[in-house]
Amino acid sequence: MSLPRYLTKSRFKLACECPAKLYYTGKKKEYKDNKIDDPFLEALAEGGFQVGELAKLYHPGGVNIDELDFEKSLEQTNKLLERDKVIIYEAAFRFENLFVRADVIVKDGNSVDLIEVKAKSYDAEKDADFLGSKGYIASAWSPYLYDVAFQKYVLTHARPDFHVRSFLMLASKNSCASVDGLNQRFMLVKDKRGRTGVKLNGPCDPDSLGDTILVKVSADHAAEMIYEGSDTNKPPDMSFIERVRLFSDMYARDEKIVTKPGAFCKDCEFNATSDDEAKGFLSGFKECWKEAFGLDDADFNKPMILDIWNFRRKDDLLENEKLFISDVTENDMNITSSDGPGLSSSERQWLQVEKIQKKDPSPYLDRGGLERAMKSWKYPLHFIDFETSMVAIPFNSGRRPYEVIAFQFSHHTVQEDGTIAHAGEYINRSQGMFPNYDFLRHLKKELENDNGTIFRYAAHENTVLNQIHDQLEAETADQVPDRDELMAFIESITTKKNASKIVWDSPRTMIDMRQLVLDFYYSPNMGGSNSIKKVLPAVLNESDYLKQKYSCPIYGSADGIPSLNYRDKVWIEFNGSQVKDPYKTLPPVFDGIDDELLERFVTDKNIADGGAAMMAYARMQFSEMSEVERKQIVAALLRYCELDTFAMVMIYEHWVNECNGK
């Protein structure tokens, strides 16, 4: 029996991203869908299941509707709604072809509170009523508020006899957990049918949960703005209701809503690679672009403007039917020179375009600029990388939702004579511990012995240390006896800005190696990405020096480069004439799941390349696992983090070699 083609809240959300996606969703056998549909992984990344469970505990005495069948869940909900007072979790409502399950419903007579629970942080000062400075709904909140507005619309039309108030229930940045071990009471599990759920551990009555860390914020005003079309400065062509009707009708008829492609298509999950197509999958992306621009299959082999790094004017070019990098001119790029050393963003974008247009595979290296930068570096050089996590429900009393948790670092050193060592590392293996101060003490011990230059890749390490500084500031010397020393150490290796005003800027502040890449280095092999996972393979393919050096098992060997996690490792392996990406030669942190796919679950851009590590840590903390499995994950995390800092060392070696060789 085929299921009814209802417009549910997740389909509505997808259609809000792009209406054409409604046609491709749910057709996994026909169309390639790169979104991993795995609630367990999603729960690890977002913490949604645990927050959902906590929200239920904050509304005790409710009845859970876990029936998946649409009709039966509606029947059960209607029966419960006959009661004068009732709390229902996952209550089902249908109006015409629209169907929603509400997280929590609190009914008292004809008054009904509709509560949508989200594992998202809310700061009462900054986020207030979800509006931005111009009085429109802030873009970060828009998807959540559209979700609530949709549910409220369905509920009020399904039950016009109810007076409905709508709320978002969110993790409050302004609240602290007042009990230890709150997070550990919500263990993620998979049941026998493979469904993700939460197993409650320990006491869960309202008193034992301590102070409330979720906050309920009215969404009624925002919902009204959405219904009126006053939620954005670009009023939509159709009203909210017209859009809902269109989405619902077209989805019911399984017809595509033809949508004008744009820069937003870059991350479309319905894009198939040639390998996917060879396996018989269709590409929704190609269909849309063929229909809109009259392209043929061969056109998709040409580099598109979507691939230009950090380029904001893609929609303008598409408007003028400039789809391919070969069509772009200097005038399109609005090129300006940099105020500081190295390339400006627009010069770098043009460099990428020019290399493609001229079919020039050679790398760009500004030797002079790099040499000038190198003159300020002091040996021994230190290369560090952090892995961090942020959880909605704190592990410890006194901690707030979504505070940073620094659980791992790796550290390589390079001496003036070129001697390299994996000098140190840290990982928190225990469940439920707040590791930040321990992490920091270990880092301090490794970096305080000299005045050598410290390198990080991207802003993450500076941001995390500043966040730990804030955490220490809120402690007393009784709680953390070495608080002042730890804070002074952070100040000695970081820069802190407050609304672009510099609070401190240490002479030994860490140097961002990604910025050095942006300023002085570009390889066509990196495409439009400057992630270390793209830069490393590019560098290895260009450098004969590195190819020769690391084709031998010197890494982790007795008289070679000391390593804490590798023995006699050969980093250079070939696939034809290309060096294999070292990251791809390591086994995945999660059995059977590619790390690149895991990264997509992590929406926090600050965590950048550490998504897989964050998910693995979350798995150790929040899910049941054997000691053997835990040891395997720890070993995999240590190897990955070591490669992250060794990748920085190899990039450094390549640059030094190029500058010296000239």
Ligand code: SF4
């Ligand atoms: S390619 Fe673009 S228009 Fe087509 S479904 Fe994807 S995002 Fe929507």
